[in-house]
Amino acid sequence: MTELTQEQETESKIWSQGFIKGMTEEGESLSEINPESGPLGGNAAKAHSHGAGAGVPDSSRAGRLTSYKLADFPAITGREEDWRFTPLKRLRGLDRVGIKGMELNGAAPLVEASAPEGVTVETVGRDDARIGSAGIPEDRVAAAAWENFSEATIVTLPAEFVGNADNVTTLTLTGQGDTPAASHILVHAKKFATGVVVLDHRGTAVLSENVEVLVEDGADLTVVSIQDWNDDAVHASAQHVMAGRDSKVKHVVVNLGGDLLRTTPTARYSGTGAEVEMYGLYFADAGQHLEQRLFVDHSTKNCKSRVTYKGALQGDNAHAVWIGDVLIRKQAEGTDSYEMNRNLILTQGARADSVPNLEIETGMIEGAGHASATGRFDDEQLFYLQTRGIAEDVARRLVVRGFLNEVIQQIKVPALEERLRDSVERELESSAL
Amino acid sequence: MSTLEIKDLHVSIETEQGIKPILKGVSLTINTGETHAIMGPNGSGKSTLASTIAGHPRYTVDSGSITLDGENVLEMSVDERARAGLFLAMQYPVEIPGVTMTNFLRTAKTAIDGEAPKLRTWTKDVKAAMAQLRIEPEFAERNVNEGFSGGEKKRHEILQLELLRPKFAVLDETDSGLDVDALKIVSEGVNRAIHAGGLGTLLITHYTRILRYIKPQFVHVFVDGTIAEQGGPELADRLEEEGYDRYLVAETATA
């Protein structure tokens, strides 16, 4: 009898108390964080790569190019590590901006805001000083968006703003058609602000987007980015989180609708004692390519990161990709990090790629680990549930709902949780066998 | 009173080497209140019979019939059979990631009864049934069978038997893989279900050990896809002493 098929299962937990392979404990002599080589660097206008000094291999995430300038990035061939899973042909030109006259000048999604009193939502020009305070492009597509957006939307939670599940700020971003477009959003939680901001992407779009999430000291911010586009949408979204000292950030990605979604969240720390939780939920159905590539860059002491991404796949050529890069730099002593990805394949013909990648440059950490597993909802599971009287469609729903609920229940905004449960149900129905 | 009737059942499976007949004419009638033991060597087709009754898609019924109070069971889907009152405790219960026992039990009970159980009494019933089977309360929040030991899985099968209250229960080697204490606990559970009334039981086992705790009225010896001998409880005693060799020798002799 076949039980749950573990196509790939890796699990590891590394503790600083133990000996970590290939690593020396030299915590006493580590230098202070150098702001010049900090995550956003000093001179952002020029191409530069971080930490590419001696001893950092090219394949290291620390060595990857970051720049605001499109021209600094070479053309994408598809063989690069960070593009190898993406079907470039289906990017509808987002990867070729600046090449052979390819432009990124379509109308950006229409932004409708609903915000509680105290929270401001502004439309600003490219020259606004706040832009660039939390992020920097790490790939050509994001750099193209950065160079080409014409206006940005900035959401500001004022200092000590008290937000909760009942006064959520929502930006509804409605795609304006299939002309390739660029957009830019900055969510800014000032000192000690708390609150929830939802970015709700819908409609039809071919969009390259940068989302900056700037969380100042002591703030506690939840950002939920929902991608529930029409079937034909193409969306590349680079989401840059910058967590301040003692801040708490919960970043949630929900990828449901669209032909090709490539979401690349990055978490960086500008102070010590910050905690970043990154959750993701995706449901790929027939023909969909849903790619989520994460990067957690631990460059400061005593910070925590938790990554939990779960996805269900159903139907022919449903493809999900999850890449979890975690880098614990030499100076990031006391880091506590764990990342996990689980996929549930519901039918034949669907494929999930899951690659955790942990780089640790110091032995002086609390802990670091990763887990990745892809399981199948197979005929034996279905049979078992049916022998208990549960009909096939109910059984499937039971399993998927249970599987994804771990992520949904983390959002802690009842209205939103309800909506996501409904969306998952719809996904299940629309691609029923 | 209900009757589960199996008549001249022929079942085959598709293998890489071609079609393989497994059940070669099995007839068996079970009435409410009766306990039948099916005993037989490895590979004789016991699980195939159990899975065919439950409706596993891998098994093809070539001829013969299964009826429940005259209704054609073979025409029912797997879940319809369960709702009609058939229950299969599996030899290898399946792990269902992401679904907690609590959620699973409630969903199953709702499906079987056609309406959701009353929350207060249901929670109480589940707790009591778990306690009787010495299942720690934490299991309620664990995923179905995930990471359970062999013995824990079997206890949970009997938990479901007690909570879902079927008309007929097929217990496929519920005793295998259990130590003596667990065997007692599980047997007590089966006996409770039997004594609660309204249940006919088909107890499939390789060993006679469980028959010290659960007393069948009928014993059927299964060899190579057919019933080689039937009798009362005394047949089990004889098997305990002699094993299955007698039947296997006979089989090679006639082959």
Ligand SMILES: Nc1ncnc2c1ncn2[C@@H]1O[C@H](COP(=O)(O)OP(=O)(O)OP(=O)(O)O)[C@@H](O)[C@H]1O
């Ligand atoms: N999926 C399958 N593929 C190939 N052969 C199978 C399959 N399922 C059952 N069989 C074969 O059918 C025969 C009967 O198997 P079955 O599992 O019903 O026996 P059993 O009496 O339950 O044995 P056990 O005591 O080991 O549980 C065996 O020869 C077995 O190898």
Ligand SMILES: [Mg+2]
């Ligand atoms: Mg068997």
